[in-house]
Amino acid sequence: MSKANILIVEDDKEISRLTAMYLEAEGYSSHIINDGLQAVTAVRLEQPELVILDLMLPGLDGVSVCKQLRKFYQEPILVLTACSDDISEVSLLKLGADDYLTKPVRPHVMLARIEALLRRSHPVTPSQNQLQVGLFNIDTNKQVVSYDNLTLVLTTAEYDMLLLLASHAGTIVSREDCCRALRGIDYDFNDRSVDMRISGLRKKLNDDTPPYKTILTIRNKGYMLING
Template sequence: MSQLHILLIEDDAELAALTVEYLSNFDYRLSHEADGLSAVERILEEQPDVVLLDIMLPGKSGIDICREVRQVFSNPIIMLTARSDQIDQIIGLEMGADDYICKPVEPRLLAAKINAVSRRIQQSLGANETTLAVQDLHINNVAREVRQRGRALELTTHEYDVLYLLARNAGRVLSRESIFSDVRGIEYDGISRFVDVTISRLRHKISDDPNNPSRIKTVRNRGYLMVPETI
């Protein structure tokens, strides 16, 4: 695997310096941006492997930046928030973030999250199925691309991972716990709404009626099921 490029978008100079110093101990290539107004351009120009994105930034918020770049940028985005309020976390995920970490940042936890998102991508790229067709979805696992009736879908890293997992197991019920641990690489804590939020976003993107889903079904008290054929 080539050297991982991480773009840190953080206006707190002291925190940014400490984060860069710690992550420099790993085999990462690091770059830093402090201005929210320049962040979108930097992300799209540099196409980093992982973006560490602060929510509170001068000029433009991390939420707005995430929402804007998600139209064309599919690599992992980890949100940094000074607040532990679940609202921030949920909004970040809904806007397309792949993960979040609360400040003050615990360096080892941050490194673990970076390694986890990177490892999931590599595992997915190395999976046996290079292409997969379920319903009207065509999944290219080498390019990590999903097309629906010829139209490319813009998916975040976690959205792709969850969709691919459901597609590989079409016709089988997968529990929320198993989806969470498979995609996030950690044990489900019984609280996180990560799976529910991701499924909700996926339903919207694949035109699955959230009030009466026919593609990704909720199986009460059991989990989620991708229907093998479109009903």
């Protein structure tokens, strides 16, 4: 089952093709539009959950498309800009964009931004806001975590990391998936940001001396939260 329907508005055929392939490999459905005038009509008809919008378009430029969409479209708009585009982050956000990326776009970074935007636009409903795993109780509505009846004080990145591990308790979560929980950090396999968040969590669980009992390191694979 598809995660969400994403409209790609991009006139570079190779970029749009590769973007669609990557999104569909991750479980999203996508549709490509290569003209600004057609984009507005396509959004009205399809009502996608998110729009990826290039600024340099034939027919109607991306800035104008964004302005028109915001008259009726409330879902996230992720803008793609070239380094030479004479428009600031503040200007993009004022136009109605929810986030932006500068080309060339790295696929894993784009995916992390998309997932973060979709989480914010479709928050967890109250009926789904309690996650109980072993000694953990996670209120996903309030973003409050308790462990063995004690409330943990977590950073946003630590909370997102723990929620990912708890949602897959008892199974290995890859480093790349852990990276995506950090809401779009610029990550490569030499980056130590994931390890830092795991280390921070372990300290707050009083489990920062090997052998670890709560969050295990699975060599060359990732991490696993013990379900017990």
